Amino acid sequence: MIRHHDGYIEFAGVWKKFRYGEVHNRLRDAIPSFARRLIGRREPGEGLWHGEFWALRDISFRVERGQALGLIGPNGAGKSTILKLLTRIMQPTHGRRLVRGRIGALIEVAAGFHPDLTGRENVYLQGAIMGMERREITRRFDEIVEFSGVSLFIDTPVKRYSSGMQARLGFSIAAHLDPDLLVVDEVLAVGDAAFQAKAFARVQALVQGAIPVVVVSHQLEAITTLCTHALLLDRGRVIANGTPDACVLAYLGGASARPRAAGDGAISIQAIQTSASVLDSGQTLTVALSCAARADAWAAQETIRVGVRSAASGELLFECSTDAFGMQFPTAGPFDIAIALQMNVQRGVYLIETYAWDRAMERVSFTGPSVSVDVREGSSFHGIVQMNADAQLVVRDERHLTT
Amino acid sequence: MIYDAAAHAATYARSESGPAPHGDEPGATAWQMLADVGRDMIGYRELLLQLTARDLRIRYKQSVLGVLWAVLTPLVVVLAGAIIKAAYASMAGRGVATVELAGLAIKSVGWTFFIGALGFGTASLTANLALVTKVYFPRELLPVSAVVTQAVDSSIGAAALLVMFPLLGIGHMTGAAWLLLIIVLLVALTIAIVLLASCANVFYRDVKHVVQLVTSFGIFFSPVFFDLDAFGSRGVRLFAMNPLTGLLEGARLAIVTGHDLATPLIGTTGAVIWSPAYLVYAGSVALGGLLLSTIVFRRASANFADYV
Numbered sequence: 001m002i003r004h005h006d007g008y009i010e011f012a013g014v015w016k017k018f019r020y021g022e023v024h025n026r027l028r029d030a031i032p033s034f035a036r037r038l039i040g041r042r043e044p045g046e047g048l049w050h051g052e053f054w055a056l057r058d059i060s061f062r063v064e065r066g067q068a069l070g071l072i073g074p075n076g077a078g079k080s081t082i083l084k085l086l087t088r089i090m091q092p093t094h095g096r097r098l099v100r101g102r103i104g105a106l107i108e109v110a111a112g113f114h115p116d117l118t119g120r121e122n123v124y125l126q127g128a129i130m131g132m133e134r135r136e137i138t139r140r141f142d143e144i145v146e147f148s149g150v151s152l153f154i155d156t157p158v159k160r161y162s163s164g165m166q167a168r169l170g171f172s173i174a175a176h177l178d179p180d181l182l183v184v185d186e187v188l189a190v191g192d193a194a195f196q197a198k199a200f201a202r203v204q205a206l207v208q209g210a211i212p213v214v215v216v217s218h219q220l221e222a223i224t225t226l227c228t229h230a231l232l233l234d235r236g237r238v239i240a241n242g243t244p245d246a247c248v249l250a251y252l253g254g255a256s257a258r259p260r261a262a263g264d265g266a267i268s269i270q271a272i273q274t275s276a277s278v279l280d281s282g283q284t285l286t287v288a289l290s291c292a293a294r295a296d297a298w299a300a301q302e303t304i305r306v307g308v309r310s311a312a313s314g315e316l317l318f319e320c321s322t323d324a325f326g327m328q329f330p331t332a333g334p335f336d337i338a339i340a341l342q343m344n345v346q347r348g349v350y351l352i353e354t355y356a357w358d359r360a361m362e363r364v365s366f367t368g369p370s371v372s373v374d375v376r377e378g379s380s381f382h383g384i385v386q387m388n389a390d391a392q393l394v395v396r397d398e399r400h401l402t403t
Numbered sequence: 404m405i406y407d408a409a410a411h412a413a414t415y416a417r418s419e420s421g422p423a424p425h426g427d428e429p430g431a432t433a434w435q436m437l438a439d440v441g442r443d444m445i446g447y448r449e450l451l452l453q454l455t456a457r458d459l460r461i462r463y464k465q466s467v468l469g470v471l472w473a474v475l476t477p478l479v480v481v482l483a484g485a486i487i488k489a490a491y492a493s494m495a496g497r498g499v500a501t502v503e504l505a506g507l508a509i510k511s512v513g514w515t516f517f518i519g520a521l522g523f524g525t526a527s528l529t530a531n532l533a534l535v536t537k538v539y540f541p542r543e544l545l546p547v548s549a550v551v552t553q554a555v556d557s558s559i560g561a562a563a564l565l566v567m568f569p570l571l572g573i574g575h576m577t578g579a580a581w582l583l584l585i586i587v588l589l590v591a592l593t594i595a596i597v598l599l600a601s602c603a604n605v606f607y608r609d610v611k612h613v614v615q616l617v618t619s620f621g622i623f624f625s626p627v628f629f630d631l632d633a634f635g636s637r638g639v640r641l642f643a644m645n646p647l648t649g650l651l652e653g654a655r656l657a658i659v660t661g662h663d664l665a666t667p668l669i670g671t672t673g674a675v676i677w678s679p680a681y682l683v684y685a686g687s688v689a690l691g692g693l694l695l696s697t698i699v700f701r702r703a704s705a706n707f708a709d710y711v
Contacts, residue, residue, distance in 0.1 A: 018709070085538050087538040089535075089536065089537065089538070089539050089708045090708045090709060091705045101537075105538070107537065108533075108537040111533050111534055111537040111538050112456055112534055112538060114461065116460075116461050116464055116465070117460060121456075121457070121460065124453055124455050125453045125454075127452040128449050128452070128453035129453075129534065129538055130456075131447075131450075132449075133539075134452075138630070217621055248482070289695070336685060
């Protein structure tokens with residue numbers, strides 16, 4: 001294998017076409033298309049035929065060494081398709097894809113395992129599939145087995161392994177590849193909590209190894225921790241491009257993540273304003289909402305809810321409802337609400353979300369605007385919530401006190 | 404990271420001096436493609452080795468007779484052929500000569516190699532779908548390693564013959580060079596057919612049935628159980644269309660009969676049982692087929708992940 005120490009990944013106007021349903025179910029269609037493929041003539045700009053769709057539309061990006069690109073977006077956005085193009089499993093329909101260097105793919109890390117072969121035999125097989133040479137595997141064999149934690153079973157056929165053991169062994173092989181480029185897809189969910197932490201640290205070390213990295217994950221925290229850049233994809237298009245925080249925010253706050261509720265509710269939330277956009281942890285944030293009630297609907301059964309979501313993990317940390325404060329909205333006309341939130345959270349970006357909730361119908365009756373705030377270091381603590389701990393010491397036997 | 408044209412241009416300038424990046428060459432010519440396949444086969448020889456080792460291990464793991472199967476399979480074909488030969492001989496009122504059985508044995512090893520590789524190789528892509536759709540490597544490796552696996556398997560049967568022939572006083576060393584050429588051509592022909600069959604099998608499951616038919620009945624369309632002169636000149640011409648004819652008959656004539664394959668041979672019925680043209684024909688089909696099937700396979704394999 002030729003090593004490239006200046007590996008890079010580049011997509012230039014890449015399009016990828018897929019088909020719905022069965023492919024080539026009629027021999028009549030298959031023969032001319034097969035013949036065309038043989039001759040090697042593919043008309044560029046070929047339109048979509050019946051049942052075809054674009055899985056990727058005009059995707060361009062470039063990842064160089066020291067950069068880690070996170071791909072985020074809802075299911076069907078095209079993240080996996082990009083990875084399949086990156087790893088050369090698929091070819092783009094149009095556009096140019098340049099991948100320079102040996103790719104280490106932390107995707108389907110146990111795909112090459114054969115159940116009847118032992119762990120040892122599979123390490124060599126999977127290593128070869130990933131492009132490692134025999135000497136290289138032999139040199140790192142002990143390290144791989146040690147990392148996976150299956151040393152005792154290394155000469156047992158992998159069909160007797162648990163799925164977690166298989167995944168751990170697969171991950172270990174892939175993680176010891178010394179690639180020029182790294183592609184990571186959801187493998188951070190391998191094994192138990194202890195192994196996941198170890199795997200995450202390993203990926204982090206690889207990312208910091210100054211090679212180009214592409215990460216796909218629904219764990220948004222992984223993206224914000226590992227990546228230097230991000231792309232937000234939706235239905236095959238890039239809809240945001242920038243820092244991981246900005247893209248995660250756009251994802252969480254955007255139409256793709258929160259479908260607009262039908263506007264038939266009695267109460268609508270027209271504007272949101274916060275007392276600050278940057279504040280310290282522990283400070284109070286006041287959220288001001290401008291709302292309106294429609295005269296012809298029943299406002300009394302609706303409440304307004306305000307939530308705080310972590311941009312790093314996408315997790316909803318807190319939510320409160322106006323009925324808890326005993327608020328009674330007017331039956332018609334505009335009104336304002338102010339909610340004070342004590343931001344006892346770690347530093348990071350948080351999304352303040354709003355919506356109106358119909359208690360009778362038990363549904364979201366209006367999706368309101370959202371806003372992001374940046375919490376800086378204030379009171380320092382470990383964990384995700386500041387519990388304002390207080391402590392007292394009582395010593396039963398004062399003789400043991402050293403003064 | 405945001406795509407910009409200047410950086411793009413710089414990239415291409417850089418990639419011209421260094422090793423070529425893995426780009427997409429939709430307009431790659433056939434020759435470029437063949438060169439790519441050749442380079443891949445060398446670059447990925449370790450994986451070819453590992454895949455072959457995997458298939459051999461699996462073949463003999465959890466089987467009572469293990470490696471013995473490599474000898475048993477052609478032996479059963481020889482027995483079947485011996486029964487047919489005995490029937491003919493008894494009708495003609497004579498016995499079955501050892502030479503006849505030796506010829507049958509040599510062709511049986513060739514035939515079992517061919518159908519074994521065909522069956523195993525055709526399924527090689529579909530049996531490894533999980534790999535094909537998830538990891539990149541040159542897809543040719545799967546059918547080629549299936550053929551290599553079968554070749555290793557069949558070489559055990561061939562080695563058995565190599566021991567038996569001198570003990571029985573059969574065989575002509577003069578034919579060894581011809582045999583070597585025939586083995587190379589047989590492997591080339593088998594790889595060519597297996598490449599086509601395995602990739603067609605990804606798109607059309609009909610291929611499996613065709614292969615089953617060839618495995619069961621193909622032997623009657625190839626001169627394995629009988630020698631070419633059994634059918635007269637017309638039959639010989641028909642049989643000669645099968646590229647395996649030149650290879651199987653050639654191997655028998657060169658080793659068992661000790662015939663020099665550069666010269667023609669006229670049988671008792673007046674039919675041309677051997678002509679160097681048979682070998683030339685088999686060779687052109689094998690090598691031409693190998694080139695063609697390599698190109699077809701390369702073109703088709705780019706789309707495997709989309710279709711399966």
